[in-house]
Amino acid sequence: MKRPTIPDLAKAAGVSVSTVNRVLNQPKSVRSPTQERVLAAAEEIGFYGLGTIEHAVKATRTTHHLGVLLQRGSRAFYRNLGDAIASAAETFGSHKIELTLEFLEDLSPEKVANHIISMGERCEALAIVAPQHPLVADSIDAVLEQGVPIVSLIGPLSAKGNISFVGLDNWKVGRTAAWAFDKMVRIPGEIGVLVGSHRLRNQEMNESGFRSYFREHNSRFSVLEPLPTYESAAVAREHVETLLTEHPSLCGLYISGGGVTGAIAALRAMPKRDDFVAVGYELFDDTRAALIDGTLSMIISHPMQRFARETVATLIKAKIAGRYGGAHRVAFGFDIYTPESV
Structure with a gap:
């Protein structure tokens, strides 16, 4: 096949031959969107001077x-x-x-x-x-x-x-977590809540949305005061163990932030309960494994x-x-x- 020429590139990019020549030799005189269009066309058609165009365009980028x-x-x-x-x-x-x-x-x-x-x-x-x-x-x-x-x-x-x-939208995150408990828990009861810190406003808004859902849709649930983990897995594990000991009828745990791996470890150590729901945050190896083995019921995660x-x-x-x-x-x-x- 005949290798693409400058006129071929101009046609592919929808610009004039002189514009292509200016991109090659005087790139600063060509508007950035036009430079990028010429570069994209050069890549698409396999233009022989692609390296020169790439160098010229990158040199003018802010x-x-x-x-x-x-x-x-x-x-x-x-x-x-x-x-x-x-x-x-x-x-x-x-x-x-x-x-x-x-x-x-x-x-x-x-x-x-x-x-x-x-x-x-x-x-x-x-x-x-x-x-x-x-x-x-x-x-x-x-x-x-x-x-x-x-x-x-x-x-x-x-x-x-x-x-x-x-x-x-952290208020929606909290509302969605509460919706999950409402739909999955068989007998409404007490729900424990973990937060990383009371000074992290996303988790404060999570909790606000969480409580607002129950006030509006199902007041039979009782949301306990949130416990700060200070982003520590060890503290989170200790909190969950205490919750499970002091509230034997606890129906669920909302891990809004901070120390999710510690919370998972504490939940795994307790006898399995089909009526217990745990909602956590962020999908990574540890939380994915906890979903698969049933320790967590649902995860809300950033894309x-x-x-x-x-x-x-x-x-x-x-x-x-x-x-x-x-x-x-x-x-x-x-x-x-x-x-x-x-």
């Missing part, structure tokens, strides 16, 4: 220095989220992204606040997972004052300045790939919009898994 601060890297959920965001940044359309991805093991407000300020000095836009605390709010405002936009992930945050948000893409897209939008561009809010649907769907 570099976005983005930062993402996640919680403990020892937790599977945050490792998986970090991997997904890194992958999304590498393949995000026509944008050139330099990503700074960091995990924070010490979740004390002082450490979180200091790390936010540190990353704000090194990045043009910053996404964070953090507790609601005055020190954290002050650090966010300090970064915003420097013209660096902040995007809150998973749970919304409040400060004096505008903070964008990417995550689930990881979409979460990652929306995070990168919102960081870029916030950076381009500038200091006075306002906050962006992206809430997307969640995945539901049962023992029959994994």
Whole structure:
């Protein structure tokens, strides 16, 4: 076959021959969408000068220095989220992204606040997972004052300045979990609740939605006071063991956040009960196994790939919009898994 020529490429891209020549020799004189169209056409037809076009187009792309601060890297959920965001940044359309991805093991407000300020000095836009605390709010405002936009992930945050948000509608998450108990539990009774921290606003909203469903639809359930696990599997296990001892008629457990593997271990250690329902969060190896063996009845999970893409897209939008561009809010649907769907 005859190898594609510049006129062939121009025809495939829907542009003139002179435009293709300018992409090759003077790429800065061609609008970015046109450059990308020519590049895509060159890939499609196998144009012999593909490497030259790729180099020319990439050289004119704006570099976005983005930062993402996640919680403990020892937790599977945050490792998986970090991997997904890194992958999304590498393949995000026509944008050139330099990503700074960091995990924070010490979740004390002082450490979180200091790390936010540190990353704000090194990045043009910053996404964070953090507790609601005055020190954290002050650090966010300090970064915003420097013209660096902040995007809150998973749970919304409040400060004096505008903070964008990417995550689930957490009130709906709680309502959906409550619906599951209402439909699966045979005899309504007491339900235990675990949260990672009372300062994580997504879990606070989960609990609010959870309780509101029962107030509206089935008041025969009694929701116990939530127990904080401080994101520790050991603490979660201890809480569940205590709940099962002090509330022998407990009909279910809602693990809204923090230490799900510890809760699973405690549930596995108790005698199997067909009338007990446990709803957990996030699908990874341990929770998937707990679904399969019947320890968990249902899992509510972030769609990881979409979460990652929306995070990168919102960081870029916030950076381009500038200091006075306002906050962006992206809430997307969640995945539901049962023992029959994994």
